[in-house]
Amino acid sequence: MLKIGAIIVNVADRHRGAEFWAKALGYEHDEHNQDFLFDPSGKGTRVHVDETDRSHLDLWAEPGQxxxxxxxxxxxxxxxxxxxxxxxxxxxxxxxxxxxxxxxxxx
Structure with a gap:
């Protein structure tokens, strides 16, 4: 079984993009990497803003699958x-x- 582990959003300015998406979604910044955002309720999918990677989904597989x-x-x-x-x-x-x-x- 796969689940959406993260949504990667390509941005021109990662600081500006991270601020926008955090506020738009009500997410918080990961304390170790401000480019990763998470839903404080634990229900939403992580968002990663990135200046070099194209927008895409990361699908997480069960261990060994x-x-x-x-x-x-x-x-x-x-x-x-x-x-x-x-x-x-x-x-x-x-x-x-x-x-x-x-x-x-x-x-």
Whole structure:
């Protein structure tokens, strides 16, 4: 089972973007990284504002299930774009049937 772990929002100015989204959603800044926002009620999805990454979803897989989820999504029509991964990456980049990128996080 997948869940939306974070929504990544591309912004030109991360400080301005983080302030806007925090106020718009009633979220708070993570004390360790002001670019990560969270719902203080614990019900909402985390938001990460980023100046270099494009807007996309991070989908979190249950422990030990990331590869199975990747295979399931590929069978549903997702594709695996060419991607340069950093060493030790804990994610897989996929594209939906319309070409929108998203990440599977886990394992």
């Amino acid at each position: 990331a590869q199975a989820e990747v295979e399931r999504l590929l069978a549903l029509g997702a594709t695996k774009p060419d991607w340069v991964y950093p060493e030790g990456a804990d994610f897989v980049v996929l594209a939906d049937t319309e070409g929108n990128l998203f990440c599977i996080i886990g394992d």
